[in-house]
Amino acid sequence: MLALRRVVGDRAEFLLLTLWESEEAIRRFAGDDIARAVFYPEDERYLVARDERVWHYEVVFRSEDGTA
Numbered sequence: 232m233l234a235l236r237r238v239v240g241d242r243a244e245f246l247l248l249t250l251w252e253s254e255e256a257i258r259r260f261a262g263d264d265i266a267r268a269v270f271y272p273e274d275e276r277y278l279v280a281r282d283e284r285v286w287h288y289e290v291v292f293r294s295e296d297g298t299a
Contacts, residue, residue: 242279250290257287 234246251257257265268285270278 254287 232250235246235248237244237246254265261267261269264286266284268281268283270281274281
């Protein structure tokens with residue numbers, strides 16, 4: 232996972248990037264609607280706002296040594 236943070240005014244926005252083995256692995260976690268965000272009960276305590284949808288992308292290039 233890669234977690235990015237951006238501070239805007241008095242709030243912090245986070246972007247979480249996760250890599251999954253397959254779309255089927257995502258379905259096992261999220262259910263049939265893989266575009267619907269999954270939240271945990273404790274999220275209500277920390278989130279001011281949240282996106283209800285997620286976006287999926289294919290990895291088309293990945294450097295083995297971590298360089299661009």
